[in-house]
Amino acid sequence: KEDTEDVKDLMFERLPKRLINLLRLLGEYGEELNMPVYVVGGFVRDLLLGIENFDVDIVVEGDGLEYAKYVAKQLEATMVSYEKFLTASIFFKDGYRIDIATARTEYYERPAELPLVDISTIKKDLYRRDFTINAMAIKLNLGNFGVLYDFFGSRDDLNKGIIRVLHKLSFIEDPTRIIRAVRFEQRFGFNIEKSTLELLERTLEEGYLEKVTGQRVRQELEKILEEKKPLDAIKRLANLKILNHIFAKTYYTKVMEEKLKRLFAGFQELEKIYGQINKFYCVLRILLEFYDEQTLKEVVKKYGIPKKFADDLKVTEKKVGFVKEMVEKRVKFSELYKILGKPVSETAAHIVAYLDREDRKYLFDYLRRVFNTKLEKVSGNMVIKKYNLKASPLIGKIMNELFCKKLDNPEIDEIEELDKLVAKYFGGVK
Ligand code: ATP
Numbered sequence: 001k002e003d004t005e006d007v008k009d010l011m012f013e014r015l016p017k018r019l020i021n022l023l024r025l026l027g028e029y030g031e032e033l034n035m036p037v038y039v040v041g042g043f044v045r046d047l048l049l050g051i052e053n054f055d056v057d058i059v060v061e062g063d064g065l066e067y068a069k070y071v072a073k074q075l076e077a078t079m080v081s082y083e084k085f086l087t088a089s090i091f092f093k094d095g096y097r098i099d100i101a102t103a104r105t106e107y108y109e110r111p112a113e114l115p116l117v118d119i120s121t122i123k124k125d126l127y128r129r130d131f132t133i134n135a136m137a138i139k140l141n142l143g144n145f146g147v148l149y150d151f152f153g154s155r156d157d158l159n160k161g162i163i164r165v166l167h168k169l170s171f172i173e174d175p176t177r178i179i180r181a182v183r184f185e186q187r188f189g190f191n192i193e194k195s196t197l198e199l200l201e202r203t204l205e206e207g208y209l210e211k212v213t214g215q216r217v218r219q220e221l222e223k224i225l226e227e228k229k230p231l232d233a234i235k236r237l238a239n240l241k242i243l244n245h246i247f248a249k250t251y252y253t254k255v256m257e258e259k260l261k262r263l264f265a266g267f268q269e270l271e272k273i274y275g276q277i278n279k280f281y282c283v284l285r286i287l288l289e290f291y292d293e294q295t296l297k298e299v300v301k302k303y304g305i306p307k308k309f310a311d312d313l314k315v316t317e318k319k320v321g322f323v324k325e326m327v328e329k330r331v332k333f334s335e336l337y338k339i340l341g342k343p344v345s346e347t348a349a350h351i352v353a354y355l356d357r358e359d360r361k362y363l364f365d366y367l368r369r370v371f372n373t374k375l376e377k378v379s380g381n382m383v384i385k386k387y388n389l390k391a392s393p394l395i396g397k398i399m400n401e402l403f404c405k406k407l408d409n410p411e412i413d414e415i416e417e418l419d420k421l422v423a424k425y426f427g428g429v430k
Helices: 008-014 017-033 042-049 064-074 122-127 154-160 176-188 194-205 214-225 230-239 242-246 254-274 279-287 293-302 307-328 333-340 345-352 357-372 380-386 393-408 414-426
Strands: 004-006 037-040 057-060 078-082 087-091 097-102 104-107 116-119 137-139 147-149
Touching: 008 017, 008 042, 017 037, 017 064, 037 042, 037 122, 042 137, 042 154, 057 064, 064 078, 064 087, 064 097, 104 122, 122 147, 176 194, 176 214, 176 230, 176 242, 214 230, 214 279, 230 242, 230 254, 254 279, 254 345, 254 357, 279 307, 279 345, 293 307, 307 333, 307 345, 307 357, 333 357, 333 393, 345 357, 380 393, 393 414
Parallel strands: 057 097
Antiparallel strands: 004 147, 037 057, 037 137, 078 087, 087 097, 104 116, 137 147
16 A cells, blocks of 8 residues: 555564564554554654654554453553553653554544544554554554555655644644644754644634643653753744734743753753753743733643742842842852842743853852851750850741851851850850
């Protein structure tokens, strides 16, 4: 048939042996249950592109749940099933996972809402997908192992570097595909095909993206931030005015772009200091800067962002210019500490967005110092006991001053400095 092509050799050439073995077993089990089994979507796309991808998505023509149960049993793996969606995940002992779905078509009762599903064939299953490049399948059953199914010109589009929807209503049915189109376009350096772009723009103008829940939009934005070149994607979102339909009062300018650039340049170091950081919140610090309080409140609610985020944003917004100056002047850490304290990761990120390379380094030094500095020999109780003092706010003040001294010079002798401070505040050691 003209819609098919043998890519078995390519698979043997490009996939690790273990993965080939697994795929062959998956085909064998399909054979034993008399069900056609395919690997689909991003896995197939990336195989043809020569990009490593171990995310195996299986589609079964038949009862996918029964198949999944059988696979789990044969391979001594654990199955978690989602009956409502006719899908299951198989977890192997080493943590590796594959997803199994029943071939299905989808019915949209209303645009921008999640679809109802019905059991179907592989062709219809592929037709409901976002873009042609993601709509190929490779059969795994023994006799047909390695047969590529390309019903919609996917391979052509992949060769030409084109992002194309499968039908005219695609963006209306699921407007998150507007964001996905940009993500894939930028990831592969492709182009959104002309009529797809027209559909995208029309759907956008007609306000469909606004109908999608904040949660789903957020998920797609978060995926963009995990891409290798998130700034290019954000730039494209801005140029296509998609960003305006997500954050109505964000005006993407050169200045904003510079901030984002510095922010992305700082992420790695921030993660070393804070552990995992929430990139989405960090980027929002820049995109939502200078919003009026009412609009900010609405955005925060829509995207499920903690209320504290808005408060912190407002506070940082006011002092960031001042902090920038202080960093540029290389003021002592103890001076910075008075203004910054121990900032949460998003606040640090917000400031990073204002700083050039060398200045960022200074801020990172400050952060490392502030999080690593601890008074080892001195505590409030110890001060009270040692000098026979009453508990008072003055004790806290002394502790804080001692901490500041240690920030500026980690080598100080805590006890010696404490003596001096007590003398200063209490007129000599009692
Ligand atoms: P990658 O893993 O390469 O980043 P991805 O994140 O889109 O791609 P998933 O989100 O797991 O991967 O999607 C798997 C497949 O499901 C896609 O290749 C696509 O065919 C399909 N798909 C995902 N989301 C949608 C959507 N909103 N509309 C239509 N099809 C979708």
